[in-house]
Amino acid sequence: xxxxxxxxxxxxxxxxxxxxxxxxxxxxxxxxxxxxxxxxxxxxxxxxxxxxxxxxxxxxxxxxxxxxxxxxxxxxxxxxxxxxxxxxxxxxxxxxxxxxxxxxxxxxxxxxxxxxxxxxxxxxxxxxxxxxxxxxxxxxxxxxxxxxxxxxxxxxxxxxxxxxxxxxxxxxxxxxxxxxxxxxxxxxxxxxxxxxxxxxxxxxxxxxxxxxxxxxxxxxxxxxxxxx
Amino acid sequence: xxxxxxxxxxxxxxxxxxxxxxxxxxxxxxxxxxxxxxxxxxxxxxxxxxxxxxxxxxxxxxxxxxxxxxxxxxxxxxxxxxxxxxxxxxxxxxxxxxxxxxxxxxxxxxxxxxxxxxxxxxxxxxxxxxxxxxxxxxxxxxxxxxxxxxxxxxxxxxxxxxxxxxxxxxxxxxxxxxxxxxxxxxxxxxxxxxxxxxxxxxxxxxxxxxxxxxxxxxxxxxxxxxxxxxxxxxxxxxxxxxxxxxxxxxxxxxxxxxxxxxxxxxxxxxxxxxxxxxxxxxxxxxxxxxxxxxxxx
Numbered sequence: 389x390x391x392x393x394x395x396x397x398x399x400x401x402x403x404x405x406x407x408x409x410x411x412x413x414x415x416x417x418x419x420x421x422x423x424x425x426x427x428x429x430x431x432x433x434x435x436x437x438x439x440x441x442x443x444x445x446x447x448x449x450x451x452x453x454x455x456x457x458x459x460x461x462x463x464x465x466x467x468x469x470x471x472x473x474x475x476x477x478x479x480x481x482x483x484x485x486x487x488x489x490x491x492x493x494x495x496x497x498x499x500x501x502x503x504x505x506x507x508x509x510x511x512x513x514x515x516x517x518x519x520x521x522x523x524x525x526x527x528x529x530x531x532x533x534x535x536x537x538x539x540x541x542x543x544x545x546x547x548x549x550x551x552x553x554x555x556x557x558x559x560x561x562x563x564x565x566x567x568x569x570x571x572x573x574x575x576x577x578x579x580x581x582x583x584x585x586x587x588x589x590x591x592x593x594x595x596x597x598x599x600x601x602x603x604x605x606x607x608x609x610x611x612x613x614x615x616x
Numbered sequence: 617x618x619x620x621x622x623x624x625x626x627x628x629x630x631x632x633x634x635x636x637x638x639x640x641x642x643x644x645x646x647x648x649x650x651x652x653x654x655x656x657x658x659x660x661x662x663x664x665x666x667x668x669x670x671x672x673x674x675x676x677x678x679x680x681x682x683x684x685x686x687x688x689x690x691x692x693x694x695x696x697x698x699x700x701x702x703x704x705x706x707x708x709x710x711x712x713x714x715x716x717x718x719x720x721x722x723x724x725x726x727x728x729x730x731x732x733x734x735x736x737x738x739x740x741x742x743x744x745x746x747x748x749x750x751x752x753x754x755x756x757x758x759x760x761x762x763x764x765x766x767x768x769x770x771x772x773x774x775x776x777x778x779x780x781x782x783x784x785x786x787x788x789x790x791x792x793x794x795x796x797x798x799x800x801x802x803x804x805x806x807x808x809x810x811x812x813x814x815x816x817x818x819x820x821x822x823x824x825x826x827x828x829x830x831x832x833x834x835x836x837x838x839x840x841x842x843x844x845x846x847x848x849x850x851x852x853x854x855x856x857x858x859x860x861x862x863x864x865x866x867x868x869x870x871x872x873x874x875x876x877x878x879x880x881x882x883x884x885x886x887x888x889x890x891x892x893x894x895x896x897x898x899x900x901x902x903x904x905x906x907x908x909x910x911x912x913x
Contacts, residue, residue, distance in 0.1 A: 437824075460829070467826035477821055494827035496621050538825070 389415050390436060390546065390577065395445035397431055397601075405431035406442070407601030413579065415545065418572045420588050421581040422612055423598040429581045432598055433550050436579065437469050438462050450545065467495055470539030470547040470576075474554040476531045478523040478538075484510070485519040488538045495542065509537040513567055529560030536567055540576070547571060549580040553587065565591055585612040621831070629838035632811050640843065643807040647847025647898065650800040651891050655855035657789040658887060666878050668782045672749035677756050679742040680766035689764040690740065696762055697744055702755055704747040711738040739766055750779070797898055804843050804902030808836050812910045819911075829911055836907045837900060844899025848891045855891070856884050 390413040397406040405428045413419055423429050434440040435447055438454045447454040450468065457465065478487050485506055492502045510516045513533040523531050532552060539547055549568070553561035565587055572578050582588060588595060588611065595610030596603060605613065633640045679697065681690060690708075697706045709717075715736055719726035732738075744759065746752045756770045812819070822832050863880055870876060 463823070463826045463828045465826075466824060471824050477817070477824070479818055479821065490821070491825035493624065494822050494825055494831055496618050496831075499620060542826070 389413070389448070389450060390579070391446075391448040392435070393446040393448075395435065395442045395447060397428075397435070397440060398443045404601055406435070409445070409598075409601070409603055411596065411603060411606065413577060415577055416572070416575045418569070418578045418593040419580065420593055420595045420610075420612075421579060421598060422583070422588060422595055422614065423604070424614065427599050428601040429598050430550065433548055433579070433581050436546070436548055437466055437471055467542055468544050468546070470536075470542075470544040472532070472536055472539050472547065472549040472552045474551040476523070476528075476535040476555075478531060478534055480523055482522075483519065484515060484521050484523070484526070484534050487523065487534055488541050491538045491541050497542075505541050506537075509541045512540075512570065513537045527560070528556050529563055532556060532560075532564055533567060536564070536571075540571055544576065546577040546579065549578065551581055551583060553582065553584050558586070561587060585614070588612040625834040625838055628835040629842060632815070632835065632839050633842055636807065636811050636814065639807040639810050643804045643843045644847045646800045646803040647844055647895055648850045650796040650898075651848050651851035651895055652854060653796055654793050654894065655851045655887065655891055657793055658890065659855060659859055661786055661789045662883070663877055664782055664785055667875050668778065670876055671778060675746070675749045675752050675771060677744040677746070677752060677759065678769045679744055679759055680769070681740040681742065682764045682766045683739055685740075685764040693762060693764045694742060697742055697759065700744075700755060700758055702747050702751045703744055705745045707743045707745075709741045709743060711736045711740050714738045714741055797894070800847075801898045801902040801905070804840055804899055805906040807843065808840055808903040809906040809910070811839060812836060812906065816910075832911060833904075833907050836903050840899040840901075840903025841896055842899070843902075844895035844897065845892060846895075847899070848895030852888045852891050855887065859884070859887075 392409050392411045395406050395409040398404050421429055431440055442455050488506045489502050510519055513536055515533055553564055568578055592609040594608050597605035715738055719729045746755050752770055756768050760768050819832055860880055863877055
């Protein structure tokens with residue numbers, strides 16, 4: 389469960405990124421965040437994993453107010469949130485298996501559990517057969533699937549994706565969406581910022597549109613609503 | 617922390633040393649040069665301290681008893697000397713004993729002093745030792761006005777000069793050592809900074825998947841430790857072998873003088889331990905300084 393109340397964010401250089409945002413996202417929801425570039429989408433997303441702190445307002449994630457938690461508690465918060473980026477953020481010198489296992493190693497999971505969990509999620513993203521490959525031996529879509537696998541390997545209740553299909557061709561994007569839907573089916577909340585009109589208009593989900601730092605639209609089974 | 621995690625940190629830190637070969641080499645060299653100089657200064661300073669201690673131990677006040685003093689006067693004087701604060705020991709040496717010592721100190725030539733055995737011109741002497749050699753002058757001043765006291769002799773001026781000299785040497789050495797340690801630390805912190813920069817993507821991902829700052833810091837911490845410890849090996853080898861050589865060379869010549877050098881053992885082990893420890897400390901501190909700035913913690 390994600391809840392924001394009157395969240396404002398002004399960057400030190402004076403740019404107002406969020407100008408009073410209040411929103412509730414229930415556990416298990418699938419939400420698109422849309423809006424023009426520079427409207428505050430990225431800041432909105434970054435608030436949820438506390439890459440940015442709000443200037444004022446409350447951000448509750450699973451009952452914890454992110455505006456109040458200490459820096460030292462941020463790692464614990466992130467263990468309950470999976471994050472997927474447009475540029476995958478994989479480590480080139482590690483294999484697919486190692487990249488996914490990395491997320492469990494740094495939280496000091498036992499080697500036995502690591503093996504089990506990594507193979508499970510690689511199966512889920514259908515990359516079990518490429519576990520020993522290096523990222524640059526994979527296609528863009530496959531790389532994004534590795535990064536999705538990494539984001540869900542520690543069973544987070546929320547997955548946040550910042551334009552996960554931004555670098556991918558249309559066919560591959562559908563594959564990625566298929567995986568997100570399957571993760572969502574297991575009860576994981578998905579918050580996805582996107583510019584992909586076709587996806588938003590085809591796989592109908594809740595749409596939150598952010599313009600000039602405010603929520604301009606919030607529709608169940610909404611549309612993309614912008615010209616591309 | 618789990619054993620597996622520790623093993624992982626060790627592996628990562630050693631890998632990083634290899635990846636940044638030249639910077640590693642530069643940092644280790646800096647530590648080597650620093651510790652070499654520090655080691656040489658330490659050897660010199662500790663030996664000077666040792667010699668000073670021995671000289672201090674030999675500092676004594678010779679109280680010549682007035683020739684007219686009776687046995688009762690001497691006893692009274694002895695009691696007064698022993699009562700002075702800061703006095704450790706008072707020994708009596710009669711004029712006959714004094715003459716004997718004088719004859720002995722001249723060896724063969726001393727025989728000519730035998731003539732004086734019939735009519736001894738020396739006076740009886742009380743030898744007063746201060747608890748703290750630095751109080752010698754103060755005590756001597758107190759003794760001078762006492763009754764039945766003839767002359768009071770002690771190494772006036774020389775002691776002070778000696779103390780002043782050792783103090784200067786110590787301060788200069790210390791200042792140099794501190795300066796050198798700082799230089800090495802900054803070099804190490806720069807090396808670590810470069811390794812952090814090379815691994816910033818890895819760190820970014822670690823932070824995203826919920827690694828604690830402590831976890832992220834460990835490999836860098838260990839890397840600094842290695843730089844310091846590896847850097848101390850050559851200085852230890854050089855300083856100790858050089859000291860062993862100098863010691864063997866000087867020992868026979870200095871045998872009968874005040875100037876006794878510190879014996880090789882256990883000094884060698886102590887020095888080696890100090891140098892390793894210093895290396896480890898500057899390594900760790902250097903790495904902590906740069907990691908802190910990078911992780912914004």
